[in-house]
Amino acid sequence: MSPLASGPQGPTTLRPLLTTVLDALTAGAATRDGPLPAGGPTEVAARLREALGDPLPEHGDEDALRTLVQALAAGAADPGDPLCTAHLHCPPLAVATAADLAASVLNPSLDSWDQAPAASELEALVTRALAAEVYGETGQARSAGDALVTTGGTESNQLALLLAREHHGHTQLVCAENAHHSLRRATWLLGLPEPVTVPAPAGTMDPAALGEALTALPGPLLVAATAGTTDAGLIDPLPDIAALCETHGARLHIDAAYGGGLLFSDRHRPKLDGLARAHTVTLDLHKLGWQPIAAGLLAVRDRHDLAALAHHADYLNADDDTEAGLPDLLGRSLRTTRRPDILKIAVTLKTLGRTGLGDLVDQVCARATEFAELIHRHPHFELHDRPTISTVLFRPTGATDDTVAAVRRTLLTEGRAVLGRARLDDRLWLKATLLNPHTGADDLAALLKLVEGHTPR
Template sequence: MEAKEQIRTIQFGNVLETDHHKHIFSNNKKSVSLYKKSMKKAIKLIANHLENRDTPFTGTSITSIREKIDAIGLEENFEGKSLDYVLDELKAIYLNDCIHFHDPKYIAHLNCPILTPTLVAEAFISSLNSSMDTWDQSTGATFIELKLVEWTIEKLGYPQRADGIFTSGGTQSNMMGLLLARDHYIKTHYDIDPKMDGLPADASKFRVLCSEVSHFSLKKNLSLLGLGQNAVVPVAVDSDFKMNVHALKKVIQQQKDLGNIPIAIVGTAGTTDFGSIDPLTEIAAIAAENKLWFHVDAAYGGGLLISEKHKNKLEGIEFSDSVTIDYHKTFYQPVSSSGFFMRDKLYVDYIKYHADYLNSKEQEDEGIPNMVKKSIQTTRRFDALKLWFTLRIIGTKGLSTYMEKAIDNALFTANLLRNRDDFELIHHPEISTIVFRYTPWKADERSFCGLNSYIRKAIFNEGKAIITSTKVYNEVFLKFTLLNPLTTPADIEEIIALIVAHGQEYSLIN
């Protein structure tokens, strides 16, 4: 016979509750007390962990981590475990071996170290759990987000009629840009409403032009938008991995000659691998001449907007029709914190929908600011609060110094590698990424691909630093993504020494 669950009841004022109800976060004293005790334990554990780890990774194996988690039965105790038990468990299966993006020797991907004010903001975001879709779920949070949207629009140089919304990340923001580009073209050239009638027969001929090193999310999103990955037409880049505008003009004409229909150009302000910034002003002119939507993917490079020293690199972004910016990259925010911006708020019509229970037409007529009409999400976190805390506590000038230091580190690395004869550097950094490879022997003797792949894996497995690799023209290269302002030239030199050591190790076993 199955044992029956024993449920103990507790009196809270005039309400009779079970033990399990104590976990519901509410405004009674016992709940608030439990909240404070629980958060204090969690913060203590995190702080102790940070103080006792001095590498970005422990080097533990994927098998070890999987086995620890597989051994746990999620329902082994119907009544649940204590917080202390679960924290100890989490330490063993996650915390001990998690990747430290904030370590100065983590220079792999576009993961930035985060700022202490944002962690304070996260406590408010998760604890109060405002949902940004409607005014009656968010109140003041709505105007905080709107204020930050206005602030970003001003930095972009967009006109006052512009608008924007916080999103989950660059992929979502790029999708919104492509969605608006698609539907703007349809509304302008066809007697149908794509929201109601779907796509015209000609949609199979729609083409979006972007550089050959643009982000993969463009293909992914065009597939989701019903145009297919083949709608992406890559345009050749120059020796600095920027879109070649002469090639762009040729590709537009070639597509027209093939009977296809170019509808948009995507410029990249900070490619993932090279940090290259396309010639935005020239692309904007070509887009205007051909009546094409111009979207800029500034997920990486958007942080340059607040740097007096580097903002000129984004000249021309003000002529775009829409822009993607990831605050959780070069604004040093925790994920997720991203934004999508459109030159004209009327473009919202392509995505807005009125639900009587949520954002009725009557509410809009009354001037109630329901943000859901601008978003492809409905339920949405108050992620804007993190940026608000950052600007109010650190300020724009202070924030900009972090990215400026990262760029200085990239220039230092480039000069260091350029002056060595055992490394090949294939570009000059424009933001903070460096793509290179270790080349200790003549290229015609044997491939460098195996060598550099080995180095990347060996460094990760050792855990003292984390770098990554990419492929350029089918050859394996190593990559530094420098975002941490605490990374020093000495750190960079130590990582290069690790590359050389593991490279020599590879030579001995191969």
């Protein structure tokens, strides 16, 4: 009989398996020997198919755990490698990953209290603390705010639009050209009108254009601003946008999936001035929070807005049970079965504290500034602009867009470096998103040298 991970024998069963997993991770990383596997999609797929064999064999293979973990590690893009910088894809903290293992072992499901007694209380405490971090720790805002745990920015943004629709009716979304694609998809999913898009001439929303749009459009209106764009890590002028929304009676949502982590840094928190004036805020701690995926949140200024999510299923939240004091969890998400992602977040917050997390934020922002300076001084590279958070855009001087794209793909195929791409100012740029606090000056220099060496002259 196959052993279980939970129950009295769980720890005894898991210990040797954890050794197998750790050894396989080490062996796979050694095989890869870089930030991602060499060979491109065809070769990587062939190696994985060979390791997997028959996905559902007639008889089991006791070595499957080692084989498949090693194959996955050998074929992974490792966000802990300093040359893996393409996306908002962070290397997770060891303590958060260990907590995630505990969550998997205990396997609470946050759709009813009797499946997750302690986890439901932990989620309530930690989400309200994070809402207080967004909206302030004193006064009425502290008692009124709350947050929901989500799978990431996409779900958080969709929930924000849903709450606006339920609060105001058939809401018109107004956003800038720099807004995340999930907002437009959410209007489609929710049956809302096509968004009205205002210009972002310098990569951020133009307040004057927003003011004109709010004056011309009939209500109800929802403005979505961005604190940390995906392409360049830019932050919209939040105080100006909040003031316009208040003047015109528009609801405000701020997508801070990337930039929300700046809240933990005394040095960088002022960049988020105006955040607390939003009705809803998207946060994503598997970016500038160093959590294993998923660790998204939607903070709400007024927890009464969450009443729109109320839902009844007698086997999960019967009226007599809730009247007797059993917490009703169905209004905490659009999902039913939900794993306790709050545990790894809680462990991280408690282990590092605001100061520890703030130090990590400061480190990656400092590395981005150093990298930008290195590019600025280099005779063969062009810098797009100084970083706002930890994203740096650059390109080889004089290169065509086709060359920029080809250099990126070559480095990917060789498994040498993982760089992103962004089109701004009608040109294609290489994108480095620095989320690894262990990245050093030598790593940054090596990354530039790789790009230079692969650029035709």
